Amino acid sequence: MAYPYSKVIGPSGGTIAPGDGFELIIPAGMFSSDARIVVEAPVDVQSQPAGRAIAGKAYKVRKDVGADPNPNYMFTVKVPFFTRMEQYRSQLNCWRNVKIDDPGTWLEAPIRVDDGVQYRMGGQQQAERLFGFHCVFKD
Numbered sequence: 001m002a003y004p005y006s007k008v009i010g011p012s013g014g015t016i017a018p019g020d021g022f023e024l025i026i027p028a029g030m031f032s033s034d035a036r037i038v039v040e041a042p043v044d045v046q047s048q049p050a051g052r053a054i055a056g057k058a059y060k061v062r063k064d065v066g067a068d069p070n071p072n073y074m075f076t077v078k079v080p081f082f083t084r085m086e087q088y089r090s091q092l093n094c095w096r097n098v099k100i101d102d103p104g105t106w107l108e109a110p111i112r113v114d115d116g117v118q119y120r121m122g123g124q125q126q127a128e129r130l131f132g133f134h135c136v137f138k139d
Contacts (some may be wrong), residue, residue, distance in 0.1 A: 003041035006064060010034045021080030021120045022059050022134075030073040030127050035066030037130075045135055049106045052137035055092055055121075056081040059134050069127035076113055078122035081136040086118060091139035094123035098132035106137070 005018035013028040018039055026037075042057035056079055069075075079094050094113075095106040109123020121136050 004038050006036055006038045008034050008036050023078040024061065025076040027073055027075065030069050030075060031067045033067045036064040038062050038064050048137055049095060052139065055085045055138045056136040061134065062131050069130055071126055071128040073127045074124045075127055075130055076122055076124050077134050078115065078120050079134050079136045080120050083119055085138055088138050092121045092136055094121055094134060095137050096125060096129055096132055096134050
């Protein structure tokens, strides 16, 4: 996979999947017209929520051009985590942050998504939280 990875998402929605386990599932209607969404190369995380351990790299998502997402929709994000964390799957969850640089204030995804795929965990979040960093942490 090559980063940055970009894809145009329109009114019919779609999936953004660079190929390393990171995935964004955008529902139909979240964008009223085309928007080019960019996923930057994953980065090491320098901060974590209180009481949490880092379980993977952070992926930054941004809009290059186009429509803004409708905040009344929810998207699904799935993020790969370190293989040694598989035994702690029940303690993992996806978090997000909107800071430009390495985040300091992480917010947990309100709905946990576990599709059973080894080494990947996700959550569902409101559309206005699409842009920013996404990462997995362990209790």
